[in-house]
Amino acid sequence: MSAALRAMDAVDLAHRPNRPLDPRGASLTRREVEVLALVGEGCSDGEIAERLFISKKTASVHVANIKDKLATENRVETALAAVRMGLVPASPLD
Helix, strand or coil: CCCHHHHCCCCHHCCCCCCCHHHHCCCCCHHHHHHHHHHCCCHHHHHHHHHHHCHHHHHHHHHHHHHHHHHCHHHHHHHHHHHHHHCEEEEECC
16 A cells, blocks of 8 residues: 555545535646646656656656645645545545
């Protein structure tokens, strides 16, 4: 299990909103939504770069921009935002 999924298991997801958040409300670009979904899956910047055919530096910049737009403090909070937005399931069994 990825580190992001392990961390999510430790977080109380009972406070999730009744409906998913809309990534457009955070002014995320289409590419940032793609990157956010991969962060939610637990991908590293290098893995994101490989999957999207971009450089690792570009992936890192996207992640930093996403964290800024979502006002998240770290990668786990960012991954949880992806779950709340409905970009990835809350658990691997969903």
